[in-house]
Amino acid sequence: METLFTPYQALGGGALIGLASVLLMWTHGRIMGATGILAGFFTPSSLADWSWRAAILLGMVSAPVAYLLVSGNMPAFNVPVSTNMLVIGGLIVGCGVTLGSGCTSGHGVCGMARLSPRSIAATLTFMLTTAITVYIVRHILGM
Amino acid sequence: MKIVTAYIIGLIFGLGISISGMSNPAKVLNFFDLAGSWDGSLGLVMAAALIVAFVGYKLVFAQNKPIFDVNFYVPANRKLDVKLLSGAAIFGIGWGISGFCPGGSLPAIGNGSIEIIQFTIALIAGIFLAKAALKLFTKTAPNS
Incomplete structure (x- = not known):
């Protein structure tokens, strides 16, 4: 499925992702990593620890509705893969981000911005394996 | 105040994800x-987020120190290891199959x-499965 190149939305949206990362470190002293925030939500160290995680997750989930109120449309959303691939992919993502201590937001944005060698290595690794996987799925298996 | 700030930050992050297309698997x-x-x-999403x-x-x-806490919670570990790199490699396989990363999926x-x-x-x-496996592994191999 073709998608349009959207440079302005990409730059603007990316800047907001970066801004949220900076604000969370400035106010709470925390890394804006989706994996860490989600995992800690289920295994919090205290009520205070749980509540800021819950508030962030709630903010994230309410974003599409805020987007709808401002623009009049829901964000573009097309899932070009089967339910089996979503579920298998989700399980694999969950295992990988737990072992690898982070995902695109935690390593790819926050860690890289701190010039952390671990995050730079992790980001290069997952970008490469994602591209290889997409190549295999689309061009070898033809799914 | 701390909770309200966290909600607003989550909203900003979610709007960034929604506007940029990171929550749209077809685009990812x-x-x-x-x-x-x-x-x-x-590529431009990552570049803009990184620069900011x-x-x-x-x-x-x-x-x-941060406004609402006594210190910054930043990982001090800077060493590469097999667990980090294999985890990252596995994550990429799942991302390539599904089109969703955690930050894209939550909003x-x-x-x-x-x-x-x-x-x-x-x-x-998957997160709980890996946590359980890690616990089991560290119990049976205390020296690692």
């Missing part, structure tokens, strides 16, 4: 499909589609 997968229907948008975070972090880390829950619910439940199951 096309960024990685160099041999097919390539869409370079996500890099400059912003410099300002933030010039402070002694998409607000879209209310059945696909995102299916992915998110699997994601959470």
